Amino acid sequence: MLVLIQFDVCEEILLDKLRQIISASIVAQPALKHPTPSYIRFQRPPVIEPIEPLVLETGQTLQGEIKYYDYGVISVVFQLPFYGDWEMLIRLASHWVWDVDFAGNAGRIVRQKLEHARPALIKEYPEFLSEDYFIFHLREVTGRPSAGELVQIHGSRIAQVVRGDTMPLSDGECQEVLQSRISYYPDDLAVIGWNAAIVYDTTTGAETAIQLLEYANSQLLEFRHYDDLLSKQLDSAYDSLEGGTGILARWRMARSATRLYTVLLEVVELTERADNAIKFLSDMFAARLYKLAASKVGVPDYKDLVKQKIDTAENLYRFMVDQFNQSRAFFLESTVVIILVIELIYLFLGKPF
Incomplete structure (x- = not known):
């Protein structure tokens, strides 16, 4: 069983510099199920650092x-071997x-590590968004059922594990969970939920x-951050629009x-x-x-929320620039008129300007 706890800590981590700070290795490329040479590849593979074991209250x-x-994302991964029956797993x-x-435990570890990694x-x-996710990896099941047999025999239990619920779920809820399953070979299975997943497969x-x-x-975490950042900037921009229509207000708007x-x-x-951090090379199953998983x-x-706010921000930016340009043009035109009026006054008075 694995627990993934991720934190969005900064805009970017300089991995080359980080490797000079800590004794870390580059994560191995994940081995795919195909006998073909296709694989998943990170443009910049993450840096891995081992941490001290975590001892729970149990x-x-x-x-x-x-x-x-x-x-800018840091991922803490905890792993615990498990042996037992379905009821114990549930x-x-x-x-x-x-x-x-x-x-909470992962957050303390991350902040300790950042004391050394901060130069990178x-x-x-100032504040870190976080996401957690649980993966229950079943390497061996009694009787070694196929994926179809596992769903048929233990489908309701699989749904309970994915939902994290000790009570039996309704048939409709079980079907809802089991619809999000995928297999490549007859003897492998992944059932994916919003907060947890069951993976039935070999270690490799x-x-x-x-x-x-x-x-x-990690992508969810990044887009949550972008959504929050754009919301704050849009609120600030709307406040500036409501700050008045005078010359100084228009300059602040700019x-x-x-x-x-x-x-x-x-x-x-x-x-x-x-979006481009990972590539799928000729592997349609991956x-x-x-x-x-992303869905x-x-x-x-x-x-989609981020895209909508980007579109809104672009339109708002153009509107604010137009408002500023109009104000500046009005100011320049007013200045020219004032100069002309002064010149006319001096002309009628017969005095040089």
């Missing part, structure tokens, strides 16, 4: 590691999802699903428009970087798996 000891992504899943403060951070944020085969679930959640456009360019650049955790929804 006495369970979780091994962990921390990953630094170049687009109880443990519910306890982990709802009762254990993994984010670009524009560190599960690496792709785990890596893509981690990447999808400064606000400049700040808005600067943030807009930064968001567009950072969005492209997050691409479909990522699309399903379930909410990446497309936040991405």
Whole structure:
């Protein structure tokens, strides 16, 4: 079982500089299920650093590691081997999802690590957004059922684990959970929910699903940050529009428009970087798996929100610039008229201007 806790800490992490600060290794490329040479590739593979085991109040000891992504996300991964029946797994899943403060434990670890890694951070944020996700990796199931048999026999239990619920779910809710499943071979399965997933596969085969679930959640975190940042800038711009119509107010509006456009360019650049961080080379199954994972955790929804706010910001920026240009033109025209009036007065008085 794995717990992923991710934090958006800054705009960018200089990975080359980070490697000079800590003893870290580049994450191995995830091994795909295909016998073909296609694979998933990071443009800039994250840097990995091992961390001390986490001991829970129950006495369970979780091994962990921390990953630094170049687009400013830090991912803490805890892992706990599990042996038992379905009922034990259901109880443990519910306890982990709802009762254990993994984010608090991971947050303390991240802040300790950042004390040393800070020289490699670009524009560190004062507050960190976070996301957590739970992956229950089933390597062996009694009877070694196929994916279809596993769903048929244990579908309701799978749904409980994914939902983190100890009570049996309705048939409709079970079907809702099980609709979000994907398989490549007859003996593998991934059932993906918004907060947790079950992966039934070998250790090597599960690496792709785990890596893509981690990447999808990091993208969700990034788009949440962009959405919040744009909301604040749009509010500030609207306040400047309501600040009056005088000359000084229009000059303040120009400064606000400049700040808005600067943030807009930064968001567009950072969005492209997050979108292009990983590539799927000739592997359609991995691409479909990522699309399903991203859809379930909410990446497309936040991405659409960010796009809408980018469009709004662009329109607002153009309106503010037009308002400023009109004010400046009026000021210049008024200045010319005043000069002409003064010249006429001096002309009628027979005095040189």
